[in-house]
Amino acid sequence: MLSPSVSLKRGGGRGGRGGHCKSVKVCDCRHENAGVQEKLLKSGPDFNDFLNELHKEFSIQSHETFVVSTTDRAVLDYDTFAALEDGSTLYLFRREDQALPTAREETITFQPHYDTLIQSGTYEYYASNDKNSFPYALAELIDNSLSATAKNPGVRTIEIRMLFDETLGKPAVIVLDNGCGMTSKQLNNWAVYRLSKFLRDDSKSASKDEKYVRPDHVPRSLNSDISYFGVGGKQAIFYIGNSVRMITKPVGSPDVHEMVMSKADFEEKERNNEDIYKGTIKNRKPGDSSHVKKNGESFLRDLIAEESGKESFTAVVMTGVLPDHITFLKDDFSVWTRELTHIYHYYIHGVNGNDLRRSSTNSDQSSKIDIQVTLREKPNKLPRVLNLREVEDDMQTLYINATADTFEFHVSSAVGSGRVEGLIRYHPFLYDRETYPEEPDTMLAPVDDESDDNESGDLQQARGKRPVFECFWNGRLIPYTTIPEFEWCALPKGNSKLPAECYSRFSGVLFTNDTYKVSTNKLTFMDLELKLKSSESIFTRVVNGQRQRVNIKSEFNKWLQNCHDKLDKQTKFLRFKEIITRPDV
Template identity: 50%
Template structure:
């Protein structure tokens, strides 16, 4: 049951306590026909049976006296007032005052602005775009055929006609689900309780599905969690959105627009802030759009023939973002390829396929994420994230000569899979890959080393961390006791400990912050040795032998088999060999 009255429809009333003495409850005084202080005072006198020669004052609860001059300023519909003998009289009894404390619309509009913060010089915009891709991954997870997720950017630095669309062929939303989409903080876990009698939402909010422990790398596609991601992302990227969606069983398309501008208008006109309309219209029908919205019209014409879909259109794009998106296209696509690496390439990641740089024909779980940028007057640039070969995970995977897989179970239900990869020293240099993201954290410490001394990983932590298969970009795990170099010098050279990179994949039994930038409890829980068991995994089987012994053995073998150090002694001079 929803509130259907706007503020304008309600009658104008105030609540008045006679607190000259006694503890009577307040009375509701209708302000209909009351336009000034005198009529108001008369009505009060009449209502409370106060004789005309009795002295009294009417005050606000902050003890400002209501009088001729200030009546307009002090009395507003819904206010609580006192009748007193004099202004500074003690209250003989408490008086309750109605208050409303609806969250301000900045809850939505500013939800993203301060939440996507830059860590170590990285632009957080890719992490906002990722929230929308998360939603599309979740929405397409039951697709039988291809799961297509397309980022389509129309960028126009000179005007305000830019727009960013996230287009998926997922299951779409009913109008009620679209309504729920807009409700800030309505997570899948509580959505059911809203309308207990209806189970329309059942397949959508599935908190009770048992975790499928057998999904490798926790690639569940189940990345919706808090009920804030989409809204935060949209209002970080721009100033408004048009959500267009159609579920399979519906004949109609549902459309909802929300914008900062509209919120401001409603506030100015004192209309209900959080009320709006979903427009239900035939598929492909763009009659409601103006002639200047050709890009939206084109998208609407694509609706025809799609069984179900969601099109998120973000408008009012922040000009800084437009600049960045245009000028660092490769950089942010690489970031996205890194975030979704294991969704795009499957649990083993982007291994060399034997096909050269050609990608394998059939994608993992049918997921195709593409990006297209349409810059006015230029040829569009299109890329499939699967074709990106220089994201960090690809570099780690392809420069590794051996790997060590393990698994941790934390308090029974928290599952963490992990891998360590060895990047050997070859001839004259470390092969540990260098971060290609300009200004990223990993680069920062390097200034402390003279180039030739630089240890492979530098001061970087070993592990990057994925949650439900998607990168949580600002959390790193330094190392674990069993894989760090021993305090006393052992048989393995210290440098070798610096030649490993690692990845952790957790299921959703670990908490992440609502902006999905950091883990809350991963490190603390992994370090709680009483409740955490690490085991080496070989061919999917957990090994019994203690993991630290296994690790050191693996590391020693890596060193012995793969590190190749060439030292030239007794240098006599440079010889040119023209015959080569």
């Protein structure tokens, strides 16, 4: 068997006449019906040296015609020989187009290109529905922080810091959490693209295997178990910027582990013919910023100074942030913070969501989750600071606070552990208007003639053509999947006792666990609608937490009838009575 034709540049060549000595493997294929003889040849750096050596080693007669080529049949000459890598395999033929006497094998390597990491996010979080998809990339990092803080004894804090004050260094986006942190082995595993929790062996000692255990069911699947594919963090980071510094301290360890991964590093390693996927992890004392460059990265020294006294943490420090992102983050602060609140609504506010009409907040939550956003711009401008709990115009908050009655249900699949909790909320007509909430974007946007969804009249139709259900996966919104309706809650085709408008006065939410699969960018469910609409799915109404063996369709219609009768307050114009003149106006 032949050895690598795609081979090491750093061969142990012994120098000769200015250039380097070459060592190549030559397979003598001249004799079609004989075996192939292989020899290792060392010669001077010149093609002539090589030819001399070749004649000698393979006893080539002076009158004999022959050809030397690479395994790709490129015929060797002075130039190509000079460019040949040390350790290459060459063929000796009688003629250029001579067939191989026997099959030959060459060894190759095909390590994925580093764009696997660098480019993974670029096409994953594309703009769609006219929306900027930055929040969905950022969400991947919040997902990781939610997983990492799942077992925190106290408050779970996730800080998103946007540092665009150039006096503190280059623009940076930092996601910082007080979760369990990573050991250096876990940090190494973090960097391995596609190494998911299902494949990993993260245990501290090699002897005991800590295999992944699926969490028990919790209401609305708020289990904080949102890591899945082993790609999210890397995709998000290189979508946001071109360099990341991971800084982490695992619980119970006195050391901080630090690792840098950047596009520039990869490019340099490629230029220098170094191993692309070799890196270093720095282990150091908390607070030790002696390795940070003196100028240009003062925010990093500040961040490291905060480390002392922290039991454990992880900081994802992204730099090389794309200017377009910075513009969006600055100019549309309320848009992206609202979208993030939408995604994590039930993690932030608990299973019942943000009900502003209740006197107290969900104080019963076992552990509180703080997602804190800070954005610094100019040195003399106050930073913008927002706890996502304060956001009151995300869609779920709007739905919840426009709810007059709810209809709960449960979906289970005949096979497997699929379970979905569902909720329908009635938004009644009150006096002169529908209370079905509008998207804040639509409310604020100037009336746009080109938009298709804004056809006149639609706004009066409560939900209009919009889908009924938003869908949450392990408690987190999957933003691009919605389910228009189910057969049992759709406007009946024939006569309906109820006015048709009632069927557009409700919104809905579905909470699934990870039995239902999502795409790697967590933007869409794979086949949720298909599965739910299959005959395998059984719908049951839930009242006070109890599933009821009833016909969901008639139960729903009864409920809707009741909502309409009791909650809709329609001012009806009956007939003309008189003209009143109001002298006080």
